[in-house]
Amino acid sequence: MTFTHDRARLGRIGVWSAPLRAIPGGELPASTAEALAELDELGYGTLWVGGSPGPAEVEPLLAAAPRIRIATGILSIWQHPADEVAAATARMERAAPGRFLLGLGVGHAALAPRYAKPYTAMVEYLDALDTAPDPVPPARRILAALGPRMLALSAERAAGAHPYLVTPEHTAEARATLGPDALLAPDLKVVLDPDPERARATARTALAPYLGLTNYLRSIARLGFGETDVADGGSDRLIDALFAHGDPDRIRARVTEYLDAGADHIALNVITGGPQGELPRRQWRELASALEPGKDRADLT
Numbered sequence: 001m002t003f004t005h006d007r008a009r010l011g012r013i014g015v016w017s018a019p020l021r022a023i024p025g026g027e028l029p030a031s032t033a034e035a036l037a038e039l040d041e042l043g044y045g046t047l048w049v050g051g052s053p054g055p056a057e058v059e060p061l062l063a064a065a066p067r068i069r070i071a072t073g074i075l076s077i078w079q080h081p082a083d084e085v086a087a088a089t090a091r092m093e094r095a096a097p098g099r100f101l102l103g104l105g106v107g108h109a110a111l112a113p114r115y116a117k118p119y120t121a122m123v124e125y126l127d128a129l130d131t132a133p134d135p136v137p138p139a140r141r142i143l144a145a146l147g148p149r150m151l152a153l154s155a156e157r158a159a160g161a162h163p164y165l166v167t168p169e170h171t172a173e174a175r176a177t178l179g180p181d182a183l184l185a186p187d188l189k190v191v192l193d194p195d196p197e198r199a200r201a202t203a204r205t206a207l208a209p210y211l212g213l214t215n216y217l218r219s220i221a222r223l224g225f226g227e228t229d230v231a232d233g234g235s236d237r238l239i240d241a242l243f244a245h246g247d248p249d250r251i252r253a254r255v256t257e258y259l260d261a262g263a264d265h266i267a268l269n270v271i272t273g274g275p276q277g278e279l280p281r282r283q284w285r286e287l288a289s290a291l292e293p294g295k296d297r298a299d300l301t
Contacts, residue, residue, distance in 0.1 A: 009069060009098055011045015013255070013293035015284060016073055016187050016269040018051035019277040022060040033064040035279050040065035042284065043294020048073030048162070048187070048267045052107065054080055055088030062096040067297070069098075073162060073187065073267065074105035074144040077121060078114045082128035090134035102136055103162050105144030108213045119149055126157045142185065146170075146219040148177055155182040160264075162187065165216055167223055167241045168261040175262025185265040186258060191245040192270065192283045199245035202273040204233035207242065243271075248290035255291060 020035060022028045039047060046069040049058050053072050061070050070092075075085065085102065092100040104125065106118035122143065129136040143154040145161040151174050154161035160183030163174060171186055178184055189206065193199040210216045211230050220230060220238070229238040239245075244254035255266050268287060270280040288294075 009045070009298050010101070010183070010185065010265045011043075011069070011293060011297040012259070012265060012295075013044060013291050014046035014048060014069075014071075014185075014265060014267045015039055015044050016048040016050050016267040017279070018049070019279060020047060020061075021049050021051075021053055021057040024056070026056050026060050028060040028064060031279075032061075035281055036061060036064045036068065038281065039284060040068040042288040043292070043297055044284075044288065045069060045293060045297045046071050046101070046185075046265065046267070048103065050074075050269070052076040052079060055085060055092075058100075059088060059092055062092060062099055069101060071101040071142070071162075072103040073164075074103040074107075076107045077104055077125040078107060082125050083132050086129050086132035086134050086136050089136045089140065093140070100140070101159070102141040103144065104141060104158075105162075106150075108215050119153070122150070122153065123157075126153075142183060145174070146215065147222070151177040155179055159183045160185065162267070165189070165210055165219065165242055168257040170219075170223055171258050171261035171263050183265070184263050185267060186263055187267045187269050188255065188258060189243045189269045189271055190251055190283075190287070191243055191272075192248065192251065192280075192286060193245060194247045194250075196245070199243075200236060200239045202271055203239045203243040203245060205273060206271045207234050207239070248286050251287060252290050 020032060048071045050073045058070055058072055089102050106122055138157055139159050141158045142160055142162050143158045145151045145154045146163055151161055155178045160178060161174060162185050164187045166186050175184055191199040191202050225238050229235040244251045258266055270283045272280050
């Protein structure tokens with residue numbers, strides 16, 4: 001069964017960011033609130049908070065801007081008990097109806113000591129969300145999914161899928177697995193730099209940690225890339241497939257490839273090569289000018 005989601009509220013274009021979150025304790029730094037308010041004004045439909053955030057790190061964001069949607073991209077099922085997540089989700093829904101989307105994922109064995117039987121674990125977690133005192137409806141959750149089993153589960157038990165580090169070809173395959181109604185919102189890594197070699201070097205630095213994770217290596221292999229493609233930081237062919245790089249017009253063309261392949265929404269993950277935690281606000285502005293994210297956003301106010 002597929003739980004149709006309100007795509008207009010998600011918007012066609014969003015932003016993925018790990019540092020744009022509340023700090024431990026729930027405090028929202030002034031710089032974070034300012035950046036989020038600007039994303040809202042630029043018209044981006046959704047902020048995907050990356051890096052396995054917990055509810056306390058995303059809940060304060062809802063009050064910092066009146067329209068932009070907040071999604072976890074993704075919350076690790078190993079780190080946060082389902083009943084606590086369900087209670088926090090219900091609280092956010094009451095405070096800001098329709099503006100929070102719970103993104104869930106199983107993560108990676110190398111990063112989660114309790115990692116075991118990931119598909120079964122996700123099914124059990126969804127069962128727990130269904131039976132919690134404050135249940136999370138399937139239409140209010142989305143799953144990080146790469147392979148066919150998790151993609152199918154995304155259509156059966158959630159609003160859809162949020163794939164990470166994928167190509168337009170994967171998007172087309174995911175759409176075929178999900179069916180026409182489920183939400184498909186891939187992450188797209190972006191290097192806004194017109195120099196191809198410099199952009200690829202920036203992309204390789206960002207890609208390096210993922211090439212040590214089995215789930216992504218398996219996904220890359222399913223996409224048709226071999227051992228030589230993942231050696232030495234990634235071949236040009238792999239970099240060009242997984243990253244959108246170039247000037248704003250080139251980025252727009254790459255976004256269109258994913259949308260044409262069946263994506264409903266693209267989460268732009270801007271890579272700058274700058275200091276860790278730096279917010280790419282200039283790039284967000286340039287991309288907003290090229291992509292016009294607010295053109296089809298349904299404001300909630």
